[in-house]
Amino acid sequence: xxxxxxxxxxxxxSAFKILADAKKLESEGRKIIHxxxxxxxxxxxxxxxxxxxxxxxxxxxxYVLPNGIxxxxxxxxxxxxxxxxxxxxxAITLFGEQGAEIxxxxxxxxxxxxxxxxxxxxxxxxxxxxxxxxxxxxxxxxSLINNNTRLLILNNPNNPTGAFTDKNQIDQLxxxxxxxxxxxILSDEIYSRQIFDEKKMPTFFNYPELYDRLIVxxxxxxxxxMTGWRLGWSVWPESLIEHVIKFCVNNHSCVNAAIQYGxxxxxxGPDDTINLMMEKFTKRRxxxxxxLNDIKGIECVMPxxxxxxxxxxxxxxxxxKEFAKKCLHDAGVAIVPGTAFGKKATDYVxxxxxxxxxxxxxxxxxxxxxxx
Ligand code: PLP
Numbered sequence: 586x587x588x589x590x591x592x593x594x595x596x597x598x599s600a601f602k603i604l605a606d607a608k609k610l611e612s613e614g615r616k617i618i619h620x621x622x623x624x625x626x627x628x629x630x631x632x633x634x635x636x637x638x639x640x641x642x643x644x645x646x647x648y649v650l651p652n653g654i655x656x657x658x659x660x661x662x663x664x665x666x667x668x669x670x671x672x673x674x675x676a677i678t679l680f681g682e683q684g685a686e687i688x689x690x691x692x693x694x695x696x697x698x699x700x701x702x703x704x705x706x707x708x709x710x711x712x713x714x715x716x717x718x719x720x721x722x723x724x725x726x727x728s729l730i731n732n733n734t735r736l737l738i739l740n741n742p743n744n745p746t747g748a749f750t751d752k753n754q755i756d757q758l759x760x761x762x763x764x765x766x767x768x769x770i771l772s773d774e775i776y777s778r779q780i781f782d783e784k785k786m787p788t789f790f791n792y793p794e795l796y797d798r799l800i801v802x803x804x805x806x807x808x809x810x811m812t813g814w815r816l817g818w819s820v821w822p823e824s825l826i827e828h829v830i831k832f833c834v835n836n837h838s839c840v841n842a843a844i845q846y847g848x849x850x851x852x853x854g855p856d857d858t859i860n861l862m863m864e865k866f867t868k869r870r871x872x873x874x875x876x877l878n879d880i881k882g883i884e885c886v887m888p889x890x891x892x893x894x895x896x897x898x899x900x901x902x903x904x905x906k907e908f909a910k911k912c913l914h915d916a917g918v919a920i921v922p923g924t925a926f927g928k929k930a931t932d933y934v935x936x937x938x939x940x941x942x943x944x945x946x947x948x949x950x951x952x953x954x955x956x957x
Contacts, residue, residue: 596699599925603909607919618948620936621919623744625810625892630851630858633809637847645842651833652826653818657845662820664829665840665848669775669804672819673738674700675832676771676800679825680735681706688729689738690721692745692895692926692933694773697738706735714929718886719748719895723758730765737762740773741787742780742890745926745935749780749889752787759792769798769822776891778808778859781867784889790820797822807891809851809858814844866892869938869945876949877936881957892939895923899932901956909934916951 600621607617652658653665666672673696681687681704689697691710701708709729713719721741730737739758742749762768772789780786789799804817821829833839870887873894877885882900898908905922912918912934920937923930938945 591703591705594702594705596695596702598695598699600921603913603919603921603925607913610913610917616917617913618918618940618944618951620938620940620945620948621921622939623807623893623937624812624939625807625862626939626941627810627858627862629811629814630809630854632854633811633847633851636850637843640843640846645846647842649839649842649845651830651839653840654842654845657849658818662823662826664819664821664826664833665845666804666817666819666833667837667840668815669773669802669806669817670696671837672800672802672817673697673771673773675829676736676769676802676819677701677706677738678704678832679828680704680769684733685735686731686733687736687738688726688734690740690743691928692923692930693738693740694744695926698927707733709734710927710929712929713743713746713748713927718889719743719746721748721750721754721758723754723761726758727761727765730768732767734765734768736769736771738771738773739789740775742776744776744891745893745921745923745930746886746895747888747891747893748886749784750787751784752791755787755789755791759789759795762795766798769800770795771800771802773802775803775807775817777803779863779866779892780890781863781870781888797824800825805848805851810862811851814847816840816844816848818848865942866938869940869942870894872942872945873936873938873949876945876953880949880953883956888938892937894936894938895933896936897932898934904931905934906931911955912952915955916948918948918951 603621677700683705685706687701687706688709777786801820805811877896883896885896909922921935923933
């Protein structure tokens with residue numbers, strides 16, 4: 586068999602590999618605390634489950650429109666997707682080819698770089714480590730743009746760093762982007778409902794002047810604890826809609842009909858689950874931030890959004906990869922090395938605090954024991 590050359594350039598998301606390693610240890614009788622996966626540890630809201638079951642009972646089991654059922658995708662230009670990821674895949678595929686450049690956050694969600702490389706475009710990293718709090722620096726980003734730049738990918742709040750960039754900086758960036766009308770923007774806002782300290786989401790929807798080249802990625806996975814449902818939405822410029830719908834038709838035809846009724850129930854229903862999650866995440870954030878900084882050799886910035894902490898662990902005498910391995914094998918705690926999100930993040934690891942306070946406390950205690 587001769588495989589396509591570009592497959593050699595396709596990366597992956599190693600959090601799933603770490604999950605497999607942890608599961609293997611569990612099958613051998615080891616007790617593992619899972620702080621590696623990026624998914625809320627709450628049940629999907631009851632009213633969402635009920636609405637989905639009802640949709641099936643009502644006979645919504647057939648094909649539906651490739652861009653989603655009409656009730657689920659008001660207003661215009663929304664496309665319902667099977668998760669957040671397909672929007673990334675399609676957006677990058679629409680712009681990526683040899684000679685093109687695509688700017689992306691580094692460290693960042695690994696699929697950005699993987700897909701850019703796959704298309705043959707040049708992946709141009711925004712070095713997020715340069716800023717002490719990992720936040721978006723508008724000047725730095727604008728300086729990376731040239732005539733070959735086709736797409737700028739941003740993710741706020743950020744995975745893996747937990748950084749939150751506030752509206753002032755996003756305003757400056759949006760203003761600067763006006764000078765580069767050839768650059769499309771993919772704003773990954775999947776953590777838009779998980780922002781701490783009562784701050785508001787500085788969404789790119791605030792800039793109508795960019796709508797003709799703005800793609801906003803969001804979804805139900807993180808906000809409503811629905812990662813396994815595979816359900817996302819994105820808003821596209823008018824001129825791209827027909828191409829994206831073609832991708833949908835060629836690829837997945839349409840999103841599961843019944844769960845789109847659940848999706849409507851989530852959007853229309855009470856925000857109890859989100860509020861409860863944020864209450865818990867707020868306590869866990871404090872616990873993990875204080876606990877990590879209390880361990881000799883570990884420095885952690887206070888996360889501003891999402892449910893991740895991204896401490897520097899090089900002070901323990903280990904790099905991120907060695908540290909994560911030791912945590913899994915000696916402390917029974919699964920975490921992800923920083924390099925899973927970008928080659929430069931050698932000194933870091935990512936902790937997900939989507940776990941109970943008891944589990945976080947126990948994990949911190951176990952790690953402290955093996956490090957000190
Ligand atoms: N974007 C970011 C920044 C993420 O962290 C994730 C998932 O971890 C996604 C998108 C993908 O979300 P989904 O599981 O809905 O495909």
